[in-house]
Amino acid sequence: MSLYDVRGLKKNYNGRTVLDLPALTIDAGGMVALLGPNGAGKTTLLHILAFLLRPSSGQLMFQDQPVAFNSTQLHRLRRQAVLVEQHPILFSTTVAKNVAFGLKLRGLARREIARRVDESLEMVGMRAFAGADGSHLSGGETQRVAIARAVACRPQVILMDEPTSNVDMENRSVIEAIMREIRDAGKSAIIFCTHDLTQAARLTQTRLHLSDGRLNGADYENTFPTSVYREDNQIWGCLGHQLRVRMPSDAPAAGRVAIDPRRIKVAALQSDLVKPESCPGRVFQMVADGDEVRLMVDVGVPLTIILSSQAYQDLNPRIGDLVSVLCPPDALTML
Amino acid sequence: MAFFIDSFLSAMRLILGADPELMEIVGLSLRVSLASTLLAGGLGVPLGFLIGFNQFRGKRVVITLLNTLLALPTVVIGLMVYTVIARRGVLGMLNLLYTPNAIIIGQVILILPVITALTIAALSRIDDRYRRTALTLGADHLQTALAVLREARFGIVAAAVAAFGRVISEIGISMMLGGNARGFTRTMTTAMALEYDKGEFVLAVGLGIVLLTISLGMNTLLNYFQGRYAE
Numbered sequence: 197m198s199l200y201d202v203r204g205l206k207k208n209y210n211g212r213t214v215l216d217l218p219a220l221t222i223d224a225g226g227m228v229a230l231l232g233p234n235g236a237g238k239t240t241l242l243h244i245l246a247f248l249l250r251p252s253s254g255q256l257m258f259q260d261q262p263v264a265f266n267s268t269q270l271h272r273l274r275r276q277a278v279l280v281e282q283h284p285i286l287f288s289t290t291v292a293k294n295v296a297f298g299l300k301l302r303g304l305a306r307r308e309i310a311r312r313v314d315e316s317l318e319m320v321g322m323r324a325f326a327g328a329d330g331s332h333l334s335g336g337e338t339q340r341v342a343i344a345r346a347v348a349c350r351p352q353v354i355l356m357d358e359p360t361s362n363v364d365m366e367n368r369s370v371i372e373a374i375m376r377e378i379r380d381a382g383k384s385a386i387i388f389c390t391h392d393l394t395q396a397a398r399l400t401q402t403r404l405h406l407s408d409g410r411l412n413g414a415d416y417e418n419t420f421p422t423s424v425y426r427e428d429n430q431i432w433g434c435l436g437h438q439l440r441v442r443m444p445s446d447a448p449a450a451g452r453v454a455i456d457p458r459r460i461k462v463a464a465l466q467s468d469l470v471k472p473e474s475c476p477g478r479v480f481q482m483v484a485d486g487d488e489v490r491l492m493v494d495v496g497v498p499l500t501i502i503l504s505s506q507a508y509q510d511l512n513p514r515i516g517d518l519v520s521v522l523c524p525p526d527a528l529t530m531l
Numbered sequence: 532m533a534f535f536i537d538s539f540l541s542a543m544r545l546i547l548g549a550d551p552e553l554m555e556i557v558g559l560s561l562r563v564s565l566a567s568t569l570l571a572g573g574l575g576v577p578l579g580f581l582i583g584f585n586q587f588r589g590k591r592v593v594i595t596l597l598n599t600l601l602a603l604p605t606v607v608i609g610l611m612v613y614t615v616i617a618r619r620g621v622l623g624m625l626n627l628l629y630t631p632n633a634i635i636i637g638q639v640i641l642i643l644p645v646i647t648a649l650t651i652a653a654l655s656r657i658d659d660r661y662r663r664t665a666l667t668l669g670a671d672h673l674q675t676a677l678a679v680l681r682e683a684r685f686g687i688v689a690a691a692v693a694a695f696g697r698v699i700s701e702i703g704i705s706m707m708l709g710g711n712a713r714g715f716t717r718t719m720t721t722a723m724a725l726e727y728d729k730g731e732f733v734l735a736v737g738l739g740i741v742l743l744t745i746s747l748g749m750n751t752l753l754n755y756f757q758g759r760y761a762e
Contacts, residue, residue, distance in 0.1 A: 246667050268672075275669035285660040288682060297678075298668035349668065 197260055199224040199353060199385055200245060205254030207240050207409075215240045215409040217254070222387065224259075224352070227379045229396035230389035232406035233419060238389035239282070241406065242355045245387065246279035259352070275302060278349050282357040284342030286330030291322060291341050294330050298349040316344035320374050336367030343374055347384065354378065356388035360395065375399060393417055393500055394492070397485040407454070417500045418455040424448065433528075436496030439475045441523040444530070451530055457502040459527035462491065462511060463520045474520040479513045495521050542737035553734060557741050560718040563631050564699040567638035572691050575643050576680075579650025579690075584676055594651060600644035605637075605703030612637045612708055629710035634718070637704035642694035649693060653686025654679065689756040696749040700742060 200222040207215040215237040222228055230238045243249035244256065250265040257263065258273060267273075278298070286294045292313050299309040317323040320340040325333065333341065339359060346354045359375070360368040376399065378384055390396055396403050405412040407419060422433040424447050431443040433453055441453070465476060477495035484490075489508040491501040499521060503511065513519060545553050582593055614620055616627040616636070627633045657679055665678040680687070702720040709716030711725060719738045726735035 248663055248666055271666070271669055271671040271674075274667055277667075278669075279663070279667040281660060281663070283660070285658055285664055287661065287664070287678065297665075301669045301674060345668065 197224060198222065198257070199259065201257035201260070203255045203257070205244070205251045205256060207237075207244065207249070208252040213409060215244070215251075217241070217409075217411060220404070220411060225382065225385050226402060227375065227386045227388070227400040229400050229403045230387065230406060231391065231393060231396055231403055231417070232389070233391055235408075236406040237409035238406055239357055240409075242279060242357050242387070242389055245353075246277050246355050247274050248279065275349065276352040277355060278346040278351045278353075279355045280339075280342045280346050280357065280359060282359075282361060283335075284338055286333070286338055286341060288331055289329075290326065291317070291328050291330050291333070292326040294341060295345045295348050298345060302349065312348045312350075316348040317341075319347060319377060320344045321370060336363040336370070339363055339367065339371060340374070343371070347378060350383055353385040353387060356386060358390055359388055360392070361390070372399060394481060394483045394490060397483050397490050401486055412454070417457050418460075418497075419452055420455075420497055421450070422453045423450050438477075438496035439499070439521070439523070440473065441528060442473060442525050443528065444525060447530055454529045455499070455523050456527045456529070457490075457500045459524060460499065460501045461522040461524065462493070462501050462503070462513075463522075464511065465518050465520050467520065471522055474522040476518055477521045479515055479517045479519060482513070482515065493519060493521055538732045538736045541733040542740055545733060545737040546740060550734075550737070553737050553741070555714060556717050556719055556722045556738060559631065559716070560699060560720075561745075563634050563638070563705075563718060564695055567635045567642065567698050568691055568695040570635065571639045571642045571646050571694060574639070575646030575690075575694075576650050576687055578643075579647040580654065580676060580680060582647070583651040583654035584679065594648070597644050597648045597651070601648060603641065603644070605641060605701045606707065608637050608640050609704045609707030612640065612704075616708070628708065629712060629716060631709065631716055633708035634705050634716065637708045638698040638701065641701065641704060642697055645694045645697060646690050649690030650683075650687055653683045653690060656686065657683050685756045689753055692749055692753045692756060696746060696753070699745055699749075 198221045200220070202217050202220040205215065205217045206213055230241065232238050240249065244251055247263060247265070247270055255262055258276070263273065264270070275298075287297060295313045295316055296309050299312055304312070313326070314323065317326055320343055322337060322340050322344060325337065325341070330338070330341065339362070343354075343356070343359070356375070360371050363371065372395070375386055375388070378386055405417065420435045422435050424431060424433050424443055426432070431445055431447050433441045433443040433447065435441065435453070441455070443453075475495050477493035477499065479491060480494050481492035482489060485502070487505055489503045489505065491503055491508075491513065493499045493501055501521070511519070582590065612633065613628070616622050616625065616633055618628070627636065661679050661682050662675055665675040670678060700720060702724060705711070705716070705718045705721045706724070709718065709721065711717050711721040717725075719742050723735045723738050726732065
């Protein structure tokens, strides 16, 4: 049984389509990352999946049942899909009462509520704050309490909107650990959105890429605005200050280009593979991602390059190394 | 200056000695004002909530109308209610004219727009995330409304305090609908006007001091709640 099944779903604002999903299926259990730049439609999709926002057209199925957004009983469905906002807000009462809010709505017994509040706060490391005023917590603490509030309800799915975008490094690793714990406990699936590719890689293998409200294949990670110019009878695109790429002859004068991270050629600076249109870049991050390695290279813009284990071993890069980067025309897609 | 000091000292003696007439007038004023505030609150808060919480066609027109009604003169309300409850009026058989209930009806009409408009204003300042959070945690429409109302509670209490301050100090409605009958419908403001007409300033000054003290108390409360609300 799938958790969500989307068919021809669109969301329009003021005549502009911000989300356009012909088909999408999200399976129950596990963790799914929604990736994409700002304005890609991630938050809109999360709000629709949380049954908080009515799509303009199309159908959403939840656990194989069609969702009636005009139903007066929608709150019963919402109890299965709890959203944790990017900037969550706590009711102006104690942390414990905040966590108990959803449980009281579900009519649980007082003892069960106390047990779940305790358990959830313990999970996010906020048990000591149970009696504290929710409005006096830091951003990271608020985020953790908001997650506890969602976890306590034991929904089928917890939807998280950029859960670590506004917290410090310490809270970021704590929240990621909490997300792993929720996933491993298996009681609730997690769908979270982020534009941090490495975070998504750290947390899950199931990743959906959104761009301009549409689903892209997982290949379109490097999306940049580009300006196009002609030189030596060739069309070139300029990304940032350094990287230039050979564009297809029908490329528009300006637009956005996506570069497939698996088709980018990377070589040591002294290698024979370096070509005139190659560009030097400095390795600043490396993350293991299943059988592959995700290399982040600064070429004026942060470029993600995905290497197979073999290619990684052959190159053997280290953080800070200068490498040569080449984006061949077949790696480019004009958006 | 001696006249003022004499009046003031005599008035203080009346207050400290708990003069029966003064106490009766103050008691009636407080009872009437409290009743009208509670009634207007019972109507105005839900009404403000309905208007503020929901989106509907013509909402801006309704809010503009409400804001216009904030400036409704008390004598106009007095006149309107008089025509309804006077012996020849639609509700003449209820014998409401020149009773405390008549004053309460007029005062409710006076402050209903105040409480409704201030409730709408209080709700408009509540972060929409409270509504979304209540919804996503599984609240139905009423439970969501109550959760948001709870967050707006300081603003709503401030609205009630402001409304009470408005009715305790008004004179037009009390005079036209109450009739200023001694021991029955005489409120602080109508008694002060009468004593002034008679040239008897001691009771008027005494009532003035009590009214100012109540106003000070109300404003202190209002300040407190507005401060809590702004946090």
